[in-house]
Amino acid sequence: MEQSPFDPHRIDALVFDVIGTLVDEEPAWQAAAARLASAAGLSQAAELADRWAAALNDRMDAVIAGTAAWQPHRRLVAEAASAAISSLGGTANAATIALAEGLDREYRAWPEVAEVTAALRRSRLVAGVSNGDLDALARLANTNAISWDVALSTSAVHTFKPAPAAYRYAIDELALDPTRTLFVAAHPWDLRAAARHGFRTAYVARPGAERPAPTDRFDVEAHPDLTALATLLA
Structure with missing residues (x-):
């Protein structure tokens, strides 16, 4: 109507x-991606930021569609960061995951x-x-x-x-x-x-x-x- x-x-x-x-959100994402890339031994901070955002969107979309179980947003942010780092040949550790989980406060x-x-x-x-x-x-x-x-x-x-x-x-x-x-x-x-x-x-x-x-x-x-x-x- x-x-x-x-x-x-x-x-x-x-x-x-x-x-x-x-x-x-953009400055916080870029700064966090730069820190994550440095900690993971990667040089592609901008590409990491793009892959990180895309991985997060995919995970949220899966929850919305009912094909994935709900998790807190910070957990999905951290999982997406880990996946993005791995896709570029880096390795995420506990410190990088903690950094990613704190992004929403920044x-x-x-x-x-x-x-x-x-x-x-x-x-x-x-x-x-x-x-x-x-x-x-x-x-x-x-x-x-x-x-x-x-x-x-x-x-x-x-x-x-x-x-x-x-x-x-x-x-x-x-x-x-x-x-x-x-x-x-x-x-x-x-x-x-x-x-x-x-x-x-x-x-x-x-x-x-x-x-x-x-x-x-x-x-x-x-x-x-x-x-x-x-x-x-x-």
Whole structure:
């Protein structure tokens, strides 16, 4: 069923994707890949980063598809790092695995995030919903002064976005009316899945992130960052 025209005054809550949307993942991945390559005796840090990310996506997709058992995100990150190192002829050890497992705590927020999330919380419920583990989300908020009322990890339902259970979990756990909730993400795939559950959607353009397809339609597009969204909802 087609939704009614978007009205900012009818938004009671905002649900943010976290990794990539509120925090910049690329510098942390590149720095971690360089350290992993050095520890494993490899010179191909950039290729290691690419293979690591691809291996992680494959593992998460397998969990979503039901062909692999769920594991905490940090465990999949570490397994993917080990596989990427091995594929390049290196050897992972306990120290490199520990480094990989801590990656989700290393992200830094985009410059406007602390101010914008604090401003939005003055009038609306603000939540984060992430594939990251809950302890990592807590530490990211603490380190980066991210202001939200609650952060939810898809670990609670043993899957990852964009599995339908991840969005139903947010709706049920926070008693949300999706038609009055704005789902905010830098990932078009995340917004497409959220829209299928009735959420209103806001796309924020982040450097290096996937761009929308020509057929994508979002209620709001925030350029160049979340400041435009805060202005719209003020």
